[in-house]
Amino acid sequence: MARKSAARLTLEVQAETLGLQYPANISNKKLAALIAEAAEANQAAQEAGPGLTELTTPAPAPGAGDEPDGLKVTGPKQGRWRAGLYFTREARVLRLADLTDQEVTALDGDLKLDVVRCHVDQDD
The missing domain is CATH 1.10.287 (Helix Hairpins)
Structure with missing residues (x-):
């Protein structure tokens, strides 16, 4: 070398x-x-x-709290399993309340996933 x-x-x-x-x-x-x-x-x-x-910096959604309450996760083209969930190129929104700390850490730490904190609509 x-x-x-x-x-x-x-x-x-x-x-x-x-x-x-x-x-x-x-x-x-x-x-x-x-x-x-x-x-x-x-x-x-x-x-x-x-x-x-x-x-x-975008303004918070009307009625949304200061802290994001969800994750918007997009996977690679070929798909990817992480934290017992399957992610594809189609964004998937998850409520933080439905995930354990370990699952959130696994998702945040996976470099093949695009993970963005977001606000989850009440209807979702």
Whole structure:
């Protein structure tokens, strides 16, 4: 296995600091461009100030509490079993009250599932 150059190690540290995910075989040139783009986006967000959060954060649903009471889970194309439940590309909404802490942890920790906290309608 080839040793990484000092330039490559520096790029990887910068990418990690920015929280970037990238393929291991990405070229230094492309990684540098990705880092520059992320740094520029972070700079723009800082210059915009706290008001940007107000614009990008959706308002809670009418009558919804502050805390989400459900999970919206989407699985991979081929489907996936987790916590005794089967997930496909079609999003599935689950009430947190119907899940154990271990099930929620298993769902949240599965990298092949897209898990988003949400508010569950009373009709669901």
